[in-house]
Amino acid sequence: MKKRLIPILLLLVLIVSACSSKVENNAESEKKEEIPETITYQSENGPIEVPADPQRVVVLSSFAGNVMALGVNLVGVDSWSKMNPRWQEKLENVEEVTDEDLEKIIELNPDLIIGLSNIKNVDKLQEIAPTVTFTYGKVDYLTQHLEIGKLLNKEKEAKKWIEDFKKRAQETGEEIRAKIGEDATVSVIENFDKQLYVFGDNWGRGTEILYQEMKLKMPEKVKEMALEPGYFALSPEVLPEFAGDYLIISKNPDTDNSFQETDTYKNIPAVKNNRVFAVNAKEFYFNDPLTLEYQLEFFKKAFLEE
Incomplete structure (x- = not known):
């Protein structure tokens, strides 16, 4: 009788072990899925980890139109963008913020912050979300859009628009x-x-x-x-x-x-x-x-x- 029980007990142990392992693997997979993927963007201040698919972007100066053109969601923008009459509908539910509105920015829960290199509180902003700044005029205006495209993981889309725009603008110039x-x-x-x-x-x-x-x-x-x-x-x-x-x-x-x-x-x-x-x-x-x-x-x- 005892000899018969041993194989059965071993079988039960193996089944329980397999089930536990499966549960752990599933939990691990779910945990991995919860962690947002990132990419490394080579900013002018060095490499920085940013979301591969940003969902809540705050723009503190100049680049709101670049972000919108690439179809990325904005949750906060600068006053100059907010006052643009042509963008009123697009930015209706987007908060107006400055580089000093730290508490307001925290409440917006951004996953990426973008601005010019002369913004204040960069160190504090970096504690809220990855913060990338650009020096105005360091690169030409189309290269600037390409850089925004790289930052937002939309380089192909940015490059396609640039090529098409240059062609149309130059043809119009000839006319x-x-x-x-x-x-x-x-x-x-x-x-x-x-x-x-x-x-x-x-x-x-x-x-x-x-x-x-x-x-x-x-x-x-x-x-x-x-x-x-x-x-x-x-x-x-x-x-x-x-x-x-x-x-x-x-x-x-x-x-x-x-x-x-x-x-x-x-x-x-x-x-x-x-x-x-x-x-x-x-x-x-x-x-x-x-x-x-x-x-x-x-x-x-x-x-x-x-």
């Missing part, structure tokens, strides 16, 4: 130059906080498209004063020296634009020849894909359908 002449000049100015600015070729407001892709010319005075720093502050009195044959005015509706009522402005050839195109500055500030697409369509209509 515009054929119409207005190869030597025609274009200036981009903006009135911000009671100060006039003229822009180079890499400071948003459509400058990247006009000068880099379309190869339109900027006046010599603009090239001399604004090309290297990106922008140059000027008084209304000297505006004629910086005005091209065509004038793009980035107008902030909340700012005093009375310079346009002066004789100095009215006597500028571009104004007298009805070659001034006004845009809403709040829609035109940035150089992300959403804004660039809007700028390209605007320039098509302004130059080719006038």
Whole structure:
């Protein structure tokens, strides 16, 4: 009898052991599934582990349009993005935050934070979620979008858009130059906080498209004063020296634009020849894909359908 019991007991022990092992393996598998996958992004400050599929991104400066263009969910954005009239619907349920709203950001439970290199509290933000910053102008505007694509694990999508956009912008540039002449000049100015600015070729407001892709010319005075720093502050009195044959005015509706009522402005050839195109500055500030697409369509209509 005892001899018969031993094999049965051994069999029971093996069954129980196998079941326990299966339960442990299942628990281990479930545990692995709960851990979100990460990728290593080579940031300008060194490698950083970030989510492979970010779901709750906070953008503290400049890059909200890049993130939205790549179909990644935002939970917090900067005030400049929030005030863009064209993004009101997209950002309706997204909180406005700054680099000092640490408690508010914690409540948003982000899995990734993005901003410019001059934001404050980077060390504290890194304790909340992986935080990646970029120095504005360190790379060109399209490479910047590619970097955002790499960060969000969407490099292929970013690269595809870049190639397509460059092609369309350059083709439009050829059409515009054929119409207005190869030597025609274009200036981009903006009135911000009671100060006039003229822009180079890499400071948003459509400058990247006009000068880099379309190869339109900027006046010599603009090239001399604004090309290297990106922008140059000027008084209304000297505006004629910086005005091209065509004038793009980035107008902030909340700012005093009375310079346009002066004789100095009215006597500028571009104004007298009805070659001034006004845009809403709040829609035109940035150089992300959403804004660039809007700028390209605007320039098509302004130059080719006038």
